[in-house]
Amino acid sequence: MTQNKKVLKFVDDSVKLCKPDNVVWIDGSEKQLDELRAQAEKSGEMIKLNEKLLPGCYLHRTAVNDVARVEGRTFICSRKEKDAGPTNNWWNPKEAYSKLYSILDGAMQGRTMYVIPFSMGAVGSPFAKVGIEITDSIYVVLNMHIMTRIGQRVLDSLGNSNDFVRGLHSKVKLEEENRYICHFPEDNTIISVNSGYGGNVLLGKKCFALRIASYQGKNEGWMAEHMLILGVQNPEGDIKYIAAAFPSACGKTNLAMLIPPKVYSDKGYKVWCVGDDIAWIRKGKDGRLYAINPENGFFGVAPGTNEKSNPNALASTRKNTIFTNVVHNLENNTVWWEGLDKNPPKNAVDWKGNKWDASKGEKGAHPNSRFTAPAVNCPCLSSEFENPNGVPLSAIIFGGRRAKTAPLVYQSKDWNNGVFVGSIMASETTAAASGAVGVVRHDPMAMLPFCGYNMADYFKHWIKIGKTIDEDKRPKIFNTNWFRTDEKGDFIWPGFGDNMRVLDWILKRCEGRVDAVETPIGYVPKTEDINLEGLTNFKKEDLEKILNVDKQTWQEEAKEIEEFYQNKFKDTLPKELYDELDKLKENLK
Numbered sequence: 264m265t266q267n268k269k270v271l272k273f274v275d276d277s278v279k280l281c282k283p284d285n286v287v288w289i290d291g292s293e294k295q296l297d298e299l300r301a302q303a304e305k306s307g308e309m310i311k312l313n314e315k316l317l318p319g320c321y322l323h324r325t326a327v328n329d330v331a332r333v334e335g336r337t338f339i340c341s342r343k344e345k346d347a348g349p350t351n352n353w354w355n356p357k358e359a360y361s362k363l364y365s366i367l368d369g370a371m372q373g374r375t376m377y378v379i380p381f382s383m384g385a386v387g388s389p390f391a392k393v394g395i396e397i398t399d400s401i402y403v404v405l406n407m408h409i410m411t412r413i414g415q416r417v418l419d420s421l422g423n424s425n426d427f428v429r430g431l432h433s434k435v436k437l438e439e440e441n442r443y444i445c446h447f448p449e450d451n452t453i454i455s456v457n458s459g460y461g462g463n464v465l466l467g468k469k470c471f472a473l474r475i476a477s478y479q480g481k482n483e484g485w486m487a488e489h490m491l492i493l494g495v496q497n498p499e500g501d502i503k504y505i506a507a508a509f510p511s512a513c514g515k516t517n518l519a520m521l522i523p524p525k526v527y528s529d530k531g532y533k534v535w536c537v538g539d540d541i542a543w544i545r546k547g548k549d550g551r552l553y554a555i556n557p558e559n560g561f562f563g564v565a566p567g568t569n570e571k572s573n574p575n576a577l578a579s580t581r582k583n584t585i586f587t588n589v590v591h592n593l594e595n596n597t598v599w600w601e602g603l604d605k606n607p608p609k610n611a612v613d614w615k616g617n618k619w620d621a622s623k624g625e626k627g628a629h630p631n632s633r634f635t636a637p638a639v640n641c642p643c644l645s646s647e648f649e650n651p652n653g654v655p656l657s658a659i660i661f662g663g664r665r666a667k668t669a670p671l672v673y674q675s676k677d678w679n680n681g682v683f684v685g686s687i688m689a690s691e692t693t694a695a696a697s698g699a700v701g702v703v704r705h706d707p708m709a710m711l712p713f714c715g716y717n718m719a720d721y722f723k724h725w726i727k728i729g730k731t732i733d734e735d736k737r738p739k740i741f742n743t744n745w746f747r748t749d750e751k752g753d754f755i756w757p758g759f760g761d762n763m764r765v766l767d768w769i770l771k772r773c774e775g776r777v778d779a780v781e782t783p784i785g786y787v788p789k790t791e792d793i794n795l796e797g798l799t800n801f802k803k804e805d806l807e808k809i810l811n812v813d814k815q816t817w818q819e820e821a822k823e824i825e826e827f828y829q830n831k832f833k834d835t836l837p838k839e840l841y842d843e844l845d846k847l848k849e850n851l852k
């Protein structure tokens with residue numbers, strides 16, 4: 264399929280190491296994919312679902328000990344430890360290669376090796392980057408087909424270039440104690456062993472499009488971010504684009520596919536989805552920042568997705584989708600998960616593969632169960648989705664799950680202050696990664712688990728990018744928090760489609776059409792400027808509550824931030840961030 268000597272050598276070396284029985288190059292043809300689907304069905308790796316109700320859809324279950332990203336076993340293997348930085352696990356590359364090669368030695372005996380050429384970004388786009396993933400999992404091949412552009416056309420676009428990422432994955436024996444997700448940014452290489460869970464094995468996603476790409480971006484003058492991209496169309500037909508960073512399982516997919524409430528849709532407002540997880544951002548010819556979504560599908564959290572919370576996501580999963588770790592509804596051979604509807608199937612199998620009785624109170628779907636759905640299925644997919652030059656960004660939003668501290672929305676004072684706002688992001692942990700859930704941790708720019716190099720240098724890169732853009736062309740930077748709770752622990756803000764009311768304020772701020780209240784942390788809306796029309800069960804007093812910036816809480820937060828900065832980064836942080844922290848402390852006096 265290719266004459267590219269570097270690609271051939273990578274495959275050759277991997278064959279010698281893993282010793283598969285067969286090697287199959289993935290050309291991207293439907294015929295080949297169909298054969299693989301049939302094979303996975305035969306072996307039981309995937310279950311074919313009801314062709315009438317869910318055409319082209321399959322169900323897959325991972326091993327029960329392999330259901331989320333494993334941050335503790337994810338490594339950045341840069342030559343120098345300081346280049347991985349204080350927020351990453353570092354492993355000396357020599358030792359890492361040696362350990363990984365010993366695990367991979369003969370790991371594919373009796374198996375087939377699949378070689379997947381894939382492109383992150385539309386093939387041929389100036390943003391696009393090529394990868395070759397080698398894997399012994401048909402599930403990975405079929406997911407990569409949904410999540411990226413694969414096949415012969417990718418090899419054609421690569422030509423004889425050496426500029427591709429080498430990804431080597433093997434399930435080996437799915438041993439937890441030998442599970443490693445390793446990145447070698449200086450070698451453009453990723454090795455993942457002993458896992459079969461999406462975030463650990465779909466190497467185009469977090470491993471390449473964030474960890475390796477963030478490193479490439481630093482060296483090449485662009486940015487790889489954990490951000491959704493959406494377009495808001497106003498009644499005149501103008502579309503403004505926003506990128507937003509939230510940690511995993513904090514509602515990026517829901518915001519990206521938002522349906523505006525009736526007061527907005529009646530006037531002609533629409534929201535278009537460009538991406539729900541990753542943005543690659545670079546300066547365009549006109550001096551503004553442009554973003555593409557390097558992916559080709561959605562790897563979304565299933566539980567909680569329903570006709571009300573996200574009808575567009577649900578519609579995206581109605582054909583050609585792979586479901587992972589959800590409930591198998593045996594009544595009609597479809598799928599179910601908690602929060603889909605109020606009618607759990609009577610005759611069903613849970614995510615572990617056991618007969619499931621909903622009335623016993625145990626969850627049927629894993630909290631991090633997923634759907635892998637093609638982007639083209641999405642009813643609100645932006646017409647710019649394939650635009651090789653991306654979309655111009657008017658605003659950038661940072662946000663997390665904070666029960667108390669952060670207001671519903673605030674605007675940073677300028678670019679550097681915005682970088683500071685991103686750097687102090689904190690959020691309660693979710694089921695997307697293994698470990699405790701609901702613990703507040705610092706997660707700068709939602710990149711804590713995904714930055715492929717020293718985060719102090721990452722902040723410097725952000726500040727540097729700001730300097731390369733004229734002030735009037737820089738996206739304005741905001742922070743949102745949909746998750747403030749009341750005394751009973753219930754969410755105060757309705758969220759979901761009503762987040763449109765906040766996006767509306769954000770875009771008005773970008774266009775200078777509304778003023779704001781200056782607070783110690785930034786600009787907060789005047790209560791009358793958040794449109795509450797048509798909202799039932801939500802009072803102006805509620806809005807006042809969640810827009811409030813409590814000085815004492817923020818004084819404590821400032822101490823917390825200082826400790827985080829000091830403990831993690833000491834004097835390696837860019838001076839600009841300490842200056843911003845000083846300004847915040849001063850404002851809070």
Ligand code: SAT
Pocket residue numbers: 331332461462463468469510511512562695696
């Ligand atoms: O598991 S993934 O890393 O692909 C999804 C996520 O955690 O954001």
Ligand code: MN
Pocket residue numbers: 489510511512540
């Ligand atoms: Mn994510």
